[in-house]
Amino acid sequence: MPVYLDCNATAPLEPAVRETMLTYFDVEYGNAGSRTHEFGLRAKRAVQEAREAVAVVVRAQPEEIYFTSGATESNNLAILGLAPHGEATKRKHIISTALEHKAVLEPLEHLEKHGFEITLIAPNSDGVVRPELIEAALRPETLLVSIMHANNETGTIQPLDQVSEILREHSAYFHVDAAQGFGKELSLLRSDRIDLISISGHKIYGPKGIGALVARRRGIERIPLKSIMFGGGQERGLRPGTLPVPLIVGLGKAAEAALKDNAKRTSRNMQIRTAALDALGSLNIEINGDQTRSLVSTLNFSVPGVDAEAAMVALKNIAAISNGSACTSSSYEPSHVLTAMVLPEWRVQGAIRLSWCHMTDDVNWSAIVSALRRLQ
Template sequence: MSVYLDCNATAPIDPAVAAVVTKYLIKEFGNAGSRTHDFGTRAKQAVEKARQQLAQVVSTGKDEVIFTSGATESNNLVILGLAPEGEKTGKKHIITTAIEHKAVLEPCEALEKKGFEVTYLKPGSDGRIKPEDLADALRDDTLLVSIMHANNETGAIQPLAECLELLKTHDAYFHTDAAQSFGKIPKTLENKRIDFISVSAHKLYGPKGVGALIARKRGYKRPPLSPIMFGGGQEKGLRPGTLPVHLIAGLGEAAEQALQNQAQRKEACLKLKDEALSALSELNPRYHGADNALAHTINFSVPGINSEAAIVALKGIAAVSNGSACTSQSYTLSHVLTAMDMPQEEIMGAIRASWCHMTETVDWSAIVRALKELL
């Protein structure tokens, strides 16, 4: 049976999280909006506990946590939800990067069609953007800066601390898509200058279909978000619909487990990474975004090997990918690797392997043998 090495697409659910999801799916199935009986009260309590569990990961208030269907919705809520404020104030400039997830890039493109101007920062060959490029791009009419925390394809961790330092004297809102990093990289997301943090449960060993937007107050004032969906008024009027209590409780448990076990999980991932780098070295691979990268991700290409052929050759051995799961059906060149100015041959050969603390032993030698047969 092949080993699963595609955790950046989706990760396995933690057993403790699965137990919580099952409890609130089957036994405690009440609606958190029902105020007339104990079932609703217990559901509401579960939601509020989860809100607190998420808030603790980034040292913020639980009233700043808004539950969504995932990081994609959270990203859209920030970018599209700030647009009315931009139109009202005349601040219609957005800064983002060329390596963002499509859930950031496409809402930005939608606003460009409505008269907003978007600056796309390009990364260096290491997959990281340069803070000085952000400094050059900032303008008086900049409404929002959106820079992901860690890239889903390369694992490259972006220099958020330096970027936030540049924004100390600027009032632009700052958003980070932390789908790949929330609960995995301590401290950075605690920075109060980050106004918005997008969270995805299924990248944190939780259930699919739920996530959160952390929207920090400035002083006592909430950020001026407008809803992009209507009907019901849940989540401070920003995210209508009956709350999926079982999923939210699962996300809360996943956040708590992450907070408690960050160090041990990272150590386990780094051990696997060292084994991978050692075994793959005989192929003389070219790594993409290897420096300052997540402990559980490598992106590499081997001269003479096409990634599609490699994925087929590795069937039954290892489940890997050649980019984002959201765009894997399109067979277009990776926009992330293209933005890094990599040669087309390397992009066509790029393989992403991503794992987690629950990943079983990986037979890297078998992976190397399978890839060698393609040369």
């Protein structure tokens, strides 16, 4: 089997997470909404414990955590759920970036068709958005600023701390898509100026099909989100539907492990990164994205003379890799992220993304380098 180097698309399940989930599939199968018997009460307690585990990672309150099906739904809920408030208050301007995942860009496109004005800030060639451009784009009628935490293609971490300070004097809500960075880079998401955070379970070694939206209160005021789904009233009326207790418990366990094992995981990921850079350096690669502010588990690079599609074919029996987001890689279209960075065409067409984790097997870097060299 080839070594798996596509953890940004989806990551393996942490063994402790799987073990915990099985109990709630096989034994503790109660509905958390059933309050008339012990099965339901135990399920409700398990959900609350998971809510607390997610909250502590970003220093939020448990009641500020809303479980969803994943970061895509959380992004839609954060953006589309604020739209009625924007319409009612005549604040219909939103700022985001050209680097965002389609789960942010497409809801914004939808709002634009319905009378909202969207300003997309372009990044530098290193994949970082300059905070002063965010500040310059702010208006009195700006409803929302939405910026991702860590880019899913390059791993580049955005300056959320600086943007948070810029927004201290502005009433705009601040949303962060943290699908890739939650539980990996801890400090930036703990700012109390970040109002909304989207989380994905399967990117932090939890199950697919579960995520969360953090919606921090401003003092005693809840963020004026409106549900985009109807029926049932679960999650305090914001996200209806029977709670998937095993998945929620799995997300809680994954969040707990991410916090407890953060230093150990970072060390292992850095070992893999160092080995990758040492080996790939002989190919004269160009790294895409600022390496001084990147997730240690992601490397996006281009090899002179090598097309990404040809590289994936050449490496299919050696390593599972990608040329960008799993949501768009099947379209064979140039990466909108690298295009926004205004990189040379050969780097965009040749970009290869490697992403790993603390559970990644040892990598045969010499075999990878040999296969890529034959393509040059």
